[in-house]
Amino acid sequence: MPRIAVIRFPGTNGDLDVVHVLRNVVKVDTELIWYDDYKHGIYDAVVIPGGFSYGDWLRAGAIAARSRAMGEVVMDAEDGVPVLGICNGFQILVETGLLPGALLPNDPPRFIARWIWVRINDVKTPFTKLYEPGEVISMPIAHGEGRYFIDSIDETRAVFTYFGENPNGSVASIAGIANYDGNVLGLMPHPERSAESVLVPRRFIAGGLKLWLSLKESLRGGW
Numbered sequence: 001m002p003r004i005a006v007i008r009f010p011g012t013n014g015d016l017d018v019v020h021v022l023r024n025v026v027k028v029d030t031e032l033i034w035y036d037d038y039k040h041g042i043y044d045a046v047v048i049p050g051g052f053s054y055g056d057w058l059r060a061g062a063i064a065a066r067s068r069a070m071g072e073v074v075m076d077a078e079d080g081v082p083v084l085g086i087c088n089g090f091q092i093l094v095e096t097g098l099l100p101g102a103l104l105p106n107d108p109p110r111f112i113a114r115w116i117w118v119r120i121n122d123v124k125t126p127f128t129k130l131y132e133p134g135e136v137i138s139m140p141i142a143h144g145e146g147r148y149f150i151d152s153i154d155e156t157r158a159v160f161t162y163f164g165e166n167p168n169g170s171v172a173s174i175a176g177i178a179n180y181d182g183n184v185l186g187l188m189p190h191p192e193r194s195a196e197s198v199l200v201p202r203r204f205i206a207g208g209l210k211l212w213l214s215l216k217e218s219l220r221g222g223w
């Protein structure tokens, strides 16, 4: 039976939402793990949820990225294990160097919390295989440091781009990226808060559900 690890750092706040979706919505065996207990080589996928690890001191994700736990996650990633970072988890993956670029304070410089639309540009990842190429979905965002920056967009796989408006000034409207192999993915929007229609405001759709279903299916084979 495949098992997914959800890692909790001091200040993580999206962990229980992710655990709920994995256990109760898509029904995968899921373990919530305190960061200092995390070991590589055990799990079939790893999720680093959103929040404010270490209070976003220095830069969001900078301190968590230097933990022993992230060294373990790097080893999993190098072994091809799917690794997903959501919001603060994306910031941690970028600070760790598993994903290229940087996440800067939003432009305009405010915390934004609302529903937005994103386009799926790349369905060759374990997290997007069930979407149609070019599909446009909605998810909520809630961040202060979500402006994706990279010198050249040729260096990145822009799996998700904001559609219709670019809420935080990201380069090329990038909302989420994958590594070259596709097994490491980070995104600013929250797929765990858009996986059940009961949580979705009128005019929007539960766009995150297929991400979790894709991940579940990828645990049993390729993508």
Ligand SMILES: NC(=O)CC[C@H](N)C(=O)O
Pocket (backbone or CB within 6 Å): 049, 050, 051, 052, 053, 056, 060, 086, 087, 088, 089, 142, 143, 144, 145, 146
């Ligand atoms: N929801 C979150 O994960 C918040 C992300 C991050 N700490 C920020 O404000 O940018």
